[in-house]
């Protein structure tokens with residue numbers, strides 16, 4: 651909710667002259683909307699970020715009951731990437747919930763913080 655996705659695209663543009671339409675993005679395994687319930691503070695922060703990008707946060711944070719919402723972070727991040735100018739066909743997503751797949755992934759929320767870490771490796775290539 652701090653706007654890391656838009657900021658990453660802006661930095662790639664500024665520092666390396668990247669064109670958003672040329673970028674590829676991968677949304678790795680993360681907790682999915684099936685398992686991620688959040689409170690009003692997260693939803694309000696998402697709404698604030700979404701407004702700056704012309705997005706509707708409610709699409710990614712449906713309310714479940716008073717004071718509780720489901721969070722589709724992979725979907726929200728995809729929408730943010732699209733709002734920054736990435737092409738849909740260049741955004742991939744694992745579609746895997748790290749909380750549901752305990753044999754494959756660590757999950758901070760599922761394991762109440764007693765967990766390992768996941769890592770990703772990236773590289774910039776010339777044209």
Ligand SMILES: [Zn+2]
Nearest residue numbers: 684685747750
């Ligand atoms: Zn799940």
